[in-house]
Amino acid sequence: MEKTKKKSGNSALTARRVFSYIILAILTVLCLFSFYILIVNATRAHSQISKGFSALPGSYALRNFQNLMSDANLPVFRGLLNSLIVAGCSAALSVYFSALTAYAIHCYDFKGKNIAFTFILMIMTVPTQVTALGFINLMDKFHMMDTFWPLIIPSVAAPAVFFFMKQYMDSALPIEIVEAARIDGSNEFGTFNKIVLPIMKPAFAVQAIFTFVTSWNNYFTPALILKKNNLKTLPILIAQLRSADFLKFDMGKVYMMILLSILPVVIVYLCLSKYIIQGVALGSVKG
Amino acid sequence: MKKKLLSVLLSTAMVASLLVGCGDKAEEPAPAEPETEAPAEDEEPADDEVEAPAEDESADAEDESASEWTADLSADTGSVLNIYCWNEEFKSRVTDHYPGYTDNGDGTGAIGDVKVNWVIVPSDDMAYQNNLDETLLKQADAAADDKIDMFLIEADYALKYVNAEGVCISMADLGLTDYMADQYQYTKDVVTDANGNVNGTSWQGCPGLYIYRRSVAKEVFGTDDPTEVQTHFSDWDKFAASAQELADAGWKVVSGYDDAYRVFSQNVSTPWVVDGKIVIDDNIMNWVEQTKDFTDKGFNNKTSLWSDDWAKGASSSGDVFGYFGPAWFIDFTLAGYTMDDADGEAAVGNGTWGDWAAIEGPQGYFWGGTWVCAAQGSDNQGLVADIMYQLTCNPDVMKEIVTADNDFCNNQPLMEEMAASGVTNAFLGGENVLEKFCAGVTSISLENSSIYDQGMTEQFQGAMKDYFDGNVDLDTALENFYTNVETRYPELTH
């Protein structure tokens, strides 16, 4: 009886399996087709692209790349560099100070601790655009407009990263370790840097990636702050591309530019996908 | 989509000038060029001593002996000349034609001891104007080396700067008025403020024409000669009738919705805003009717200005009969669209290159142009005045510009002389197009411009696009227009 049950169970199972593979295949195509077209077109010359769609890549990649690099209106190389600087610094600051703040809440007992914790939770969902108006006025008064500071310093206060760190500490950092270090004569700050940080490495890695990517992709705030051409980050350049109709004369350049903006993140992702996906799952489990 | 007409086109000039290679320079039929010296060149009113009034650190009385212009740099104190623009066009004019300019090779230049700093902010998304506004507002507190000395503006928003208090130095104060006598009147009207002061100057004239495909004209109308083709398009009724004939033969009379807009918008009888209320002139509504009619009858390709599809109509696989445009459009923009092989030679046989000609069309109009203004508070007014003189008033320099860059320059006697000398344009199949420009340019009138023109044009075209596409009816489109425009200019009502 069990055997027959399993048998009919099996065919139903197979049917479900086939169905799921079909859906997954469709989704894979949906996700990837635009990138496929991107890669193919970035390797073709404008005249080829205007003639029509082709499933095979061309041989114009280097030429398009060179054209793009020498375009004075689109300082792509600088843009890449700027994005890298802003994103890198944001990630570093965000991760370090969130861990520090989480450590404070985790290992210390003081008046107002719960209030602080609740406060940080509350501000997690406030969108940054809401404070944009006051923010740019303030930056203007501080004479920090058109610099990278307004994009980097605020990442010190990152509630979502803090929450992730706190959760990780709850499971990975027993207070005993800290106390042992104290007995050994380490001062508080030293304890944090020498003992706690190494334990937090996996959490750091995951959150560093996420913060980096978020900052790399950020468009709204940098667009408001950065005006000088040689300070612009990649998303701003892409927006410029969109409204600069004349650039449509060379679609090869356009596709190459899009490819360059996406490629770094994609490469990092493909190398580290396992950890990234794990990180998402980790951060989502609440309580 | 923001249509930054002029900026786009001027930047296109840069890109396309690479494509066009050596360019289709005006071909000289005969080597001898009548060099007209004295009359075109200098001014006669030697009597008037134009006194430069007391601006903060301004120049004193310019040396006005007879008709010779001399630069007076005695009151200049600045060591850096800051010029604000949105592309490289003016920079290349100055680099190539201003006597005494040396290129430092790093993007800046030098004139004598003064370093020339080009601040180029592209005009997409209003970035150029926003930056310019901020800097102008901070002019008084700016360090001497950071003060704006010159800035460029376009016709659509010229009045915003020209009418603003304390922003521009008038041409009279710089001593240039008499030297501008040979300029086309409309170029001065564009930058005249409410008190009648001319606050800017331009080296370009941009009268517009209608450029059509010769071979198609031959096929449909039996002739490709411009004079005869003009009879088929001499007024809007004939234009519409010819459009029908073209459609029957499978050709579109215009490429998209906004092609003819300028022709209508410049022949209006009231400005966009009267006493804070938005007024839509009847002629603008004529454009709306005509375009809707044309769209429904299939006389256009439903494209928007400057889009890829709009441009494709001129290529060998395109089906567009004609485009509206001025001089810079013909040589630097349209020529690029017509070539099949973008890297190939700009010659007959490369796509539809050379298969075009230009006629006056139903009405005269102008399109675009760049004006140069001097910023109040500049510490190099003498130098600014000299640059302005050389590039916008000196016929010799302007003639160079016409020959080398194919601009239509802002000097009536000079252009008429060059037209009469029989230069032909190879892209236009050997037509003497300068004649037509000279004829068209004098009929332009600009009494009805307002400071809101740029926003009005953009929002109106945008709102009407939905109507032409069939997405909304006319009343909704108008409502959208009013809403959008009042969002942009909160002080207006309708």
Next chain:
Amino acid sequence: MTKKKSCVSYTKWGYVFLLPFFLVYTIFNLIPLVQTFYYSFFENYRSGLTTIGPNFVGFSNFVNIVSKFNLLKFAGNTFIMWVIGFIPQIIISLLLAAWFTDLNLKLKGQRFFKTVIYLPNLIMASAFSMLFFTIFADGGPVNEILMGVGILDTPFRFFSSVGGTRGLVGLMNFLMWFGNTTILLMAGMMGIDPSLFEAAEVDGAKPMQIFRFITMPLLKPILVYVVITSLIGGIQMFDVPQILTAGDGSPNGSTKTLIMFLNEHLFSKNYGMAGALSVILFIITAILSICVYYALTKQND
């Protein structure tokens, strides 16, 4: 005893370590927030080169933003585009999460699929949008393929049709976020006690029944969390429609979102309107956040 002592003497370090966070937050977030609220009560905009205001106008900015500036239309746009993206997102994510966590189904290549579906989340939204703009253009690859295959006779003008443009925005939002939602839901499902599933199977329950009566109810808190955080994210929709329509919101202003409206007024220096909108957005997100908070704390019960 010693513990308490060391806690007391080290308390101040707690404050010290908290300091950077709160200092930066106060300066760069709280003060701007207060300023923004302040601005919302003043008429303050640029006309040409002159600034009109700031003049105190009380609540008239809020009134105007709805009546004259069409706020409800943009709120509607934002919500519609969010729904277009979210409904497929939640359905597919539930499906995928169920399949990936189903021990019987044993799908192969899960790692590959997970990598692929999560990829769009990391792509720069502006670049993604620019890409879609070029490939869905009237003369672009997608139209070509559709015509080549015979589905279409003439190109479908995506960007001249309200449904087309909104659909594209929804599609992009879906692609960018369904991977994330799937993994979240997977984590939630894996947190369900497997013994419940086993018991149900022994009782002869079919997969669909297991899903409906065991998985879904236990997932409810996470689902609520997902819905509301997605909604909060949806309110902030900016990059995609902005780049897709070059800030226009065409056709017919149907793809202009709330943040695009805010961006427009920040750039044109109309601080009165920008402030009013910021306040409204803040209130909406605050209400939604409270809902999330209750959803989560209910789960803990």
